[in-house]
Amino acid sequence: MKPSLRSREILAALRERGELTVEEACARFGISPATARRDFATLAEEGRAEKTWGGLRLIDPLTPSMVPTGLREEIHVEEKRRIAARAAALCADDAIIFIDGGTTTLQMARWLADRPLRIITNSLLMAHEIDRLRSGPSGAEVFLTGGYLYPRSGLLVGPEAVASLQQYQATLAFLSVGGISEEGISNNHPLVVEVERAMLAHADRVVLLADHSKFDHRELVPECSWEEADTLITGEMPPEKYAKLAGESLVVAAE
16 A cells, blocks of 8 residues: 555544554554554654554644654654754854754753853753753753743743743744744744744844754744744755745755
């Protein structure tokens, strides 16, 4: 069975049952566990279903969805590391930086933990990772926003998070991306974007981090326009139309 046809069959099974495990997919479609996981990952990346531990479930079309951070971390890991390394190289010592809670921005922690920086973030995962990686009492200082803990994401959002960010002025803001289209940059939930907009408004320079899968994809909520971003870092050369839109702001992280 061709992968495209099998994907349609998997979605049909999800509409019948709501959820499907790897073992059930193997038995139903006569495929290996590796093939089932690959099909599940593709459907999750396309936003057509949501990965669970050991399976896949149908997304409720009435509820804006965020794939759990632990699952998103498994996708395009090496590319995200290259992007994060290139982004971290932009930080001068003693810089004040905003970092949001994306899985690509989270990869920056390893290059920032021992640097003399002040980091303001709404990500519990980022704060924990920097604290875990710091080799001594010196190194990056971390300031966490307040706010509501968005389920399964490690993100603090809402009015308290926005008010926290508005107290600061940062040298750089590193923002993750849910989708990139010719109209601009988007992300998957209004509460997430509200915080990112506050970072964008209070930073001297805005840096977007996006792996190749984010191009030709539009998420639920506009995050920023092309004109509002100073730098776009990605892991592979994007389609020509986006290279032209980004212009000199485009940085492709080397292997």
